[in-house]
Amino acid sequence: MSRFFALLGQRVRRDWLQILLWAAGTGLLAYASYVGVADAYGTEQDRTSLLAAALANPVILLFRGLPSGVGEGAFMVFLIFPWLAILAAFMSTFLAVRHTRGDEESGRAELIAATPAARSLPIVATAVHGLLANVVLGALVAGAFLAVGLDAEGSLLAGVAAAAVGIVFLGVGLFAAQLMRTSRGANSVAVWTVMATFVIAGIGNAIGTPSDDLTRMRSSWLAWLSPFGWGENTRAFDENLWWPALLCLGVGVVLAATAIALASVRDLGGSFIAERLGRAEASAALSGPMALVWRLTRGAVLGWAVGGLLTGVLSTSLASIVQEVGAANPAVEEILRQISGEGSLDQGTVTTFFTMLGVLAACCAVQIVCRARQEEAHGTAEPLLAAPVGRVRWLADYLVVALIGIVFVIAAAIGGAALGIAGQDGDWELMRTVVVTGAGQVAAASVFLVVTALAFVLVPRLTIPLGWTLVLVAMVLGLFGPLFQFPDELVHLSPIAVTPMVDGDAVDVRGLWWLVLATGVGAAASLALMRRRELTAAG
Structure with missing residues (x-):
């Protein structure tokens, strides 16, 4: 147990500034977004007009969240939640790859594997480190919503949902690091997974079913293929559904556990997807x-x-x-x-x-x-x-x-x-x-x-x-x-x-x-x- 805490402490010391910037920046975005929404769309009529435009226009829904009513909190989550979640996702994938495949490339992983910590403990420490980073991010998002006077349950759920999406992509980053031979390849797989699922959620919302009063949207099945869609369907400050956030946590845990299992059966420095062999001789180009x-x-x-x-x-x-x-x-x-x-x-x-x-x-x-x-x-x-x-x-x-x-x-x-x-x-x-x-x-x-x-x-x-x-x-x-x-x-x-x-x-x-x-x-x-x-x- 002391070896685990030593590895966890080493990761925290390496990353504390980066984690602080990511988490604080996400929290500040949540706070600034509410202030801007309150100034620009302070009346229910203003919010109703924008939601009507969003439900009628797929362009807006591609880059926004899931409409869930005209309340201030629900309206603000519609505008900003996907971007809070994407920041959590990027923070998590970069963290996961940096401390797994990145450490293997730099030689750190080999030195640690030669100690009693062996090979599995470092990736477990990375998973816990990523979990704690997302907890901090979620707490700052929830705190930002509470600071502007929104209700406690919706604020807490919005923070948990953003962190839960980040935890899914923590698992994606850990999994990609086992598949790819280089940190560059693992980061590419993780980033493109983030971007693809972000777009899938946007399209799934855009082709969903609007309510008769044009203030709410029910996602199509396509949005349920994306962690962003799961986070948006918590409908914070409206229905306050907790089970989609639990779905995110479950998928993140499964991906992380799979990555840990894969790490224990492959050679250090190896990968499950081999790099393409280069030419024996360089081309004239x-x-x-x-x-x-x-x-x-x-x-x-x-x-x-x-x-x-x-x-x-x-x-x-x-x-x-x-x-x-x-x-x-x-x-x-x-x-x-x-x-x-x-x-x-x-x-x-x-x-x-x-x-x-x-x-x-x-x-x-x-x-x-x-x-x-x-x-x-x-x-x-x-x-x-x-x-x-x-x-x-x-x-x-x-x-x-x-x-x-x-x-x-x-x-x-x-x-x-x-x-x-x-x-x-x-x-x-x-x-x-x-x-x-x-x-x-x-x-x-x-x-x-x-x-x-x-x-x-x-x-x-x-x-x-x-x-x-x-x-x-x-x-x-x-x-x-x-x-x-x-x-x-x-x-x-x-x-x-x-x-x-x-x-x-x-x-x-x-x-x-x-x-x-x-x-x-x-x-x-x-x-x-x-x-x-x-x-x-x-x-």
Whole structure:
């Protein structure tokens, strides 16, 4: 038992700051969301109008929760719960992989396995550590709801539901770490599972059955295939159903137990899904350091580009539905304008989707720069830099490939938007909005690229948590700031919120030149500082 507590304490010491940032950030989002909802939708009529628009428009339900009435608490959970749960999910998967497959890659797991702790105790300690992290996150979410005066049972259930979804994905992360040979592969499996189930829950809600008064929605069977759907169907502050949260806990425990069993029967460093064997000889395309960076990151670029393609298709194929809904119901039209911004409804829909696209492109760039940090921490960058490849050239290659990745993601979305228009026999004039907003998001995503590069140069050990945290903060400000009536000064801190927009026959460049300037200065600074930085091992 003392060995278990020693391992648990070691994990807490390594992660306390990251866990605090994830949990406190989630709690603050819950608190700020209620304040924004109370200001923007303070009357029952306002909330009823928005729920009517949501039930009539699948675009809103793809990115929101499950409508459960017009009460303040239920309405706020509808708007924000999926995003609280996705933060818990990402925190849990990264934690699980870091302390399992990540420790095997760094050699820590082998040293611990040589002690009386053996092989099973570390993964058990990781599972308990992840459970405690989610308890802290859930407690802060519940505390945020209680602090604004909502009822105790609904507040507690909302916190438990968010934590329970996180526990499911803790199990997913532990399971993925047993299947895949590398932490990069395990993280990819876990992250794509999070994203796929998030979308499945959104679609399951969108095709559900609305109530006669258009204030509630009964999920379709598809939502029950997703842990996010289970969490949303607790209906906190309305029916207060506890059993879907217990379902999440049960599935999380089963996944964690399966991962522990698999860890006990495989070789240390082995996996159940073998890596694909490489060629005996390198191809001509792998003739330089930039080609090597592309080879290491092309899978990630392809995955984010597929996400961009789907985002583009949805942005224009659903725009016509929004237009029809707005034309049939003036109240719905007004509330959709509040959500999407100025301009026509189809232009607002494209702008909303392409704001999310900016987040996807930023994620692609951050992941590529984080790969440079992983290569450094694992010691594989050192042999490369021992060749006639300077540190500045090495980092510059990652920056160039990341910029190419951003362009690929945006280009895939623009192509998808064209497919959506063609499939719906829509208005091709909408492509002007698509191209303008897409090009603007290239500039926004490039800011995240250079900021993460600066973190890599200045504080290498914080590259990964800092890079992803900045993307999450910008997503919250850019996507939720206008809806929750955040001050413009705060919203405009997010690069994705100040990109060019079509304004009638003209184009409002907004913060484009500041984004370009920040990108140029950040890239130059990171390359200049890299000249004097030494390689840093994992910490």
